[in-house]
Amino acid sequence: MSHVLIVDDDADSAATLRDLVALENFSVAVAHTLRDARRQIAMQSPDLVLLDLQLPDGSGLDLFADPELVASSELVLITGHASLETSIEALRLGAADYLVKPIVMKQLHGVLSRFMKPSALKADVARLNAGLASGGPFGLLWGQAPAMLRVYEQISRVAGTAVTVFVTGESGTGKELVAQTVHDLSRRRSRPFLAVNCGAISPNLIESEIFGHEKGSFTGADRQHLGFFERANGGTLFLDEITEMPLELQVKLLRVLETGRFMRVGSTQSQEADVRVIAATNRAPQDAVSAGKLREDLLYRLNVFPIELPPLRARMSDVGLLAQHFLDGICAQEGAVKRFSAKALDRLGCYPWPGNVRELRNAVQRAYVMATGDVIDDEWMPRAQQALQPSAAAASAPAEATSEPAVAAEPPASFAPEPVAAPAAAPAAMPGADSVTLPIGITMAQAERLLIEATLRHHKYQKERTAAVLGISLKTLYNRLKEYAAESSESAN
Structure with missing residues (x-):
């Protein structure tokens, strides 16, 4: 039987929590101070510690100074004074999760059902690293380049926590595989992993798809519908192309991330959201904020643990x-x-x-x-007319950024774009017979627009072919073209 230590200075709260934990078939001990907690740990090493932050003789975080405890026991914070900064610090030190008073039985049950010793998680990571050393994959990800090894290390560190992860990288780099690997190495692995492409759902339906709706809440809602948050209960929800989510829905998502509660469309009762969120975008996040595609407060809430995936040209x-x-x-x-x-x-x-x-x-x-x-x-095989040459951007990048061969940033010869007039908001592109040269100093959003418009003209405005060549969804291409049309209209006025 696994042993739980409850460290809480509130005697009534500790007693109630002890009874609830005992119902889940754990043995339980209780301590009201740091001194008592250390004595209990010396008597019997706990498998799980439910730890209050505010204690009479110090902070609960002081227990993290014991490396043996962190290595052998799963630590979960229980506090009535939770803040994002405190939670992040605790999770950075090694806490697996945190609960906010008053304790909700559903959330406590979720934590107890996901209980797993840190040694088991470390064994899984060690197994993946051993397979990687013999030329195999790391979870669902393949690659031995230094840039990918850094990604694997980040995944190893964050998977065992409840931290929100924000994955960035160009289209086609494998952001969903990163999210799936994080889930597979987490304590939530036995629960669902659901992936949602926010750019592939109609703006009129996306709120209903994510949060669900009640019967009769709108025309055509002939029955109750469970959204992704409910279907992913206890597991992981991957929100891809988060910058394609309407801004009014981003506000509601921010609320869910901050409170852990949501409401179905047409409902007046909120529900608990026991879900880990992993978000992703192929845009530069700050550019998306500047363009009005991502709320700045949501970016800060998602960007707790950023993982940036390198493009393939950076790991040839x-x-x-x-x-x-x-x-x-x-x-x-x-x-x-x-x-x-x-x-x-x-x-x-x-x-x-x-x-x-x-x-x-x-x-x-x-x-x-x-x-x-x-x-x-x-x-x-695809053909590139010119041999690989370092791009201006690669030449100016720090030497330690990557040890992989530098690759030209220009599109291959098969693109053969015609000279393209630059968008009003971006510096002019330098047309060439075989490439689009991007002047130093333009933003990622401006460079993306030049490349998309040049590729679209080359393929005679065939949007399906253009999206396939660029490695983006057709929905994303339509969204980008709509944005560019609006920007051109504003410039003309």
């Missing part, structure tokens, strides 16, 4: 490994084994991959289908 040494991984999966699925020729692998390593890992996967699938024999040659 992983291209061969990823390509072989994708090819192995296709061969297993199709039942016919094929392999890359040396020329094919060279071609893969000489292409800048503007669509990142998603584009690489699609390229491997296409080459597999087009290869007539058991050898995939370079005939059907």
Whole structure:
């Protein structure tokens, strides 16, 4: 039987909590001061510590000074004085979660049901690192480049906590795989993982989809509908393309993150939200705030633990490994084994991959289908007319940013964009026969607009083809074009 230590100076609160925990088949001990807590720990090492922050002889955080306790016991904060800063500090020190007084039985049950010793979580991370050292994946992520090793380390540190994670990176870099790996290494792994693309849901329906609705709350609501927060109860909710969420809904999301409660559309009763939120965007967050696409207060609330995924061009040494991984999966699925020729692998390593890992996967699938024999040659590989050269941005970047080969920031020759008039809000692009050159000093949003408009013109305004080449969803492309049209209209006025 697992042993729980409750450290709380409020005798009545501690007694009530002791009875509730005992009902969940844990043995329980109670301490009212730090001194009593240390004595109880010496007598019997607890598996789980429910720790009050405000104690007569000091702060509950003082117990985190004992490395043996942090390493062997799961610590959960219980306080009536919770703040975002205090919670973040506690979680940084090693707390797994926190509860706010008065204790809600549903939340306490969730914490107890997710109980897992830190040693078990560390064993899972050690197993993944061992597989990584032998050339395998880290969870669902593949890559051995230093930039990816840093991502794996961040995932290892944050997975066992309840901290909100904010994943940033270009389209096609694998943000959902990061979120899934965090979930799989967390105490919530046995509960649902739900992924929501905020840019793929109609603005008129997104609130209902996320929070649910009551029967009769609007025309067509002929029955009660459970939203993603309820369906992900106890688990993890991944909100992709968070900058595509309407601003009025961002306010409600912020409220949920701050209070842990939400209401269905058409309801007057709030409900507990026992969900860990992981958000993601392919925009630069500060640019999204400046453009009015992301509330600044929501950014601060989401950005508790940021993870930035590198583009594929910043880890070109992983291209061969990823390509072989994708090819192995296709061969297993199709039942016919094929392999890359040396020329094919060279071609893969000489292409800048503007669509990142998603584009690489699609390229491997296409080459597999087009290869007539058991050898995939370079005939059907994407072609870049120029050899790889460091871009101006890469040349000016700090040397320690990456040890991977630098890759030109220009799109490949297959884009062949026509000269494009720059948007009114951005510096003019320098047109070229084979590339779009981006002047130093423009923002990421301006660079993105130049690339999108050039690619759209090259593909004769075929939006489906343009979205596929850029590695973004069609919904995202439509949203971007709508924004650009509005900006041009404002400039004209």
